[in-house]
Amino acid sequence: MSGLLDNVKYPEDLKGLSSEQLKQLCSEIRMKIIQTVSENGGHLASNLGVVELTVALHRVFNSEKDRIVWDVGHQSYTHKILTGRGDRLSLIRKKDGLSGFPNRCESTYDPFTSGHSSTSISAALGLSKAKELNHEDGYVVAVIGDGALTGGLAYEGLNNAGRLKKNFIVVLNDNEMSISRNVGSMARYLSKIRTEPSYFRIKGKIEKFLDHVPLIGKPLHHLLTKAKSAVKQMIYNRTIFEDMGFYYYGPFDGHDLDKMIEVFNNVKSINHPVLLHVITQKGKGYPFAEQNPGAFHGVSKFDVTTGKSFSSEINFSELFGKLICEFAEHDSRICAITAAMQSGTGLTQFAKKFPERFFDTGIAEEHAVTFCAGLSIGGMIPIFAVYSSFLQRGYDQLIHDVALQRTKVVFAIDRAGIVGEDGQTHQGIFDVAFLNTIPNATVYAPCYFEEMKTSFYHAIYDGTGVAAVRYPRGGQLFRPFDFQPSGLPYDYYGCKNPSAVIVTYGRLFSYACLALSKLQRNGIQVGILKLNRIKPIEPAAVDAVLNAPKIFFFEEAIEQGGVGERFYYLLGQAGFTGDYHLHAITGFVPQATMEESLHSLELDDEGMVKLILTECADNGEKKA
Incomplete structure (x- = not known):
């Protein structure tokens, strides 16, 4: 140019x-x-x-x-x-x-x-x-x-x-x-300020006049200062900023x-x-x-001439918007809350269909969480749709106003995991760790659209207290033709007597399935434990892989305090004697596409295959 x-x-x-x-x-x-x-x-x-x-x-x-x-x-x-x-x-x-x-x-x-x-x-x-x-x-x-x-x-x-x-x-x-x-x-x-310019013209003239009142002596100065303030207050209202x-x-x-x-x-x-x-x-x-x-x-990318986006695939945010409308049609207690993200979280249709049950708090996540707690105590079922990175701002309210009081609040955590181009301030990699610290919280992590509806049903109607469903930006990824979600807290897919087991949740299951095929071609029999409910972890899920010689946990979230650490603890409590390898995120993640980030972090199928081939070639000598 x-x-x-x-x-x-x-x-x-x-x-x-x-x-x-x-x-x-x-x-x-x-x-x-x-x-x-x-x-x-x-x-x-x-x-x-x-x-x-x-x-x-x-x-x-x-x-x-x-x-x-x-x-x-x-x-x-x-x-x-x-x-x-x-x-x-x-x-x-x-x-x-x-x-x-x-x-x-x-x-x-x-x-x-x-x-x-x-x-x-x-x-x-x-x-x-x-x-x-x-x-x-x-x-x-x-x-x-x-x-x-x-x-x-x-x-x-x-x-x-x-x-x-x-x-x-x-x-x-x-x-x-x-x-x-x-x-x-x-x-x-x-x-109101924008639409009353005369207010400021009058204010300016009055202030100019009053500020030129002659002052004689300190007592009179003090008296007139008070008088000026009183007159100003009578003639016009001050702004909140003043x-x-x-x-x-x-x-x-x-x-x-x-x-x-x-x-x-x-x-x-x-x-x-x-x-x-x-x-x-x-x-x-x-x-x-x-x-x-x-x-x-x-x-996303768009045509400058027409303004139309080049992306047309359905995504998890849009599906959430449709699902919550379906639930609300059959349950008048369901309310939707957003912190200035109506369109971003897929709530535009809900706002039109159920305006009396839709609440936009503005960019005020802390208020939104406590507001939800009040709605819940009043007999409603609030569902707060919020980006993972923005929910960080409501951590205190999550603990004090929701969990401590055992109020039923559902968190629809959008943009969970790597978000891509928005970079390190927006990556949704911390919610798992901080939700793991909250007593009695329940967290679901669907990988596919079909599982999302089941997850929200359980989040809304099972149990009390904090319930969350976390889902990624964009749409669903690869799904094996022979995999059928069970709707249970976990699914097992692949070899029944494997030499290695991959444990993961959310969309990383798609990459794990691609890795499974590649590993099998290299002579390594692999099973995949897919956690659908990541908090609390189902005891039977631990038992299902207890005898595996090698377990590889892949997690699209921060390592410290994550599900992988908790799963290792539960394995140890149950007497696990095999090798455990945890691969998660250990720092801030800069901007890149989601695919580029997962590849750099070695959390895609190539990264999984690389780690498992290396460890399996090591004759089981290496420990986690």
């Missing part, structure tokens, strides 16, 4: 451009983002909405010493383009390429790694205090948006930041959306580049915490994304 963008590599390259050139640059950036995301997949609508805002920030601030913290991090593509990574944008979300989120390991221009929501204000406040303690110059800016202000952590940060006696800038990028459309009181509050200690300015048009540059230059001189309310349009500049920003939030 030729044009201005070819010569703009770093923020300092913006300093000498005219207003018209900056606007042309914004158009070129939009085209680059649209083309890249159409080829790689990724976050489109949110990034198109912040182009002018980002250009203005980097035009005004000195990115060498100032710090810009992005929240949610998926709106940082323009930031990456302007900070030395534009030539590598084609590698975004690819193996060994750029992360789809700000990443401290990737660039010094990324002061904070942010893949989850509502963290920017707290992180930026810490950076600001560190500058102060280290006697360093420079501004700190937190850019929070795309619904992140619905998360409670944002208010904890605002509460503390409002006490500062120095410049601290929060930019609220208000695009009326998180991933699904924003919900709740804050959304209504911001909407009540928390911020100077509030806005709302401003976030696509008016000249205005944004002017505003940022002005607020740099204010020795006080400042909140700038900026209005942007999610999907700006691409008609399909403007018309349907939710659908173009996070996308």
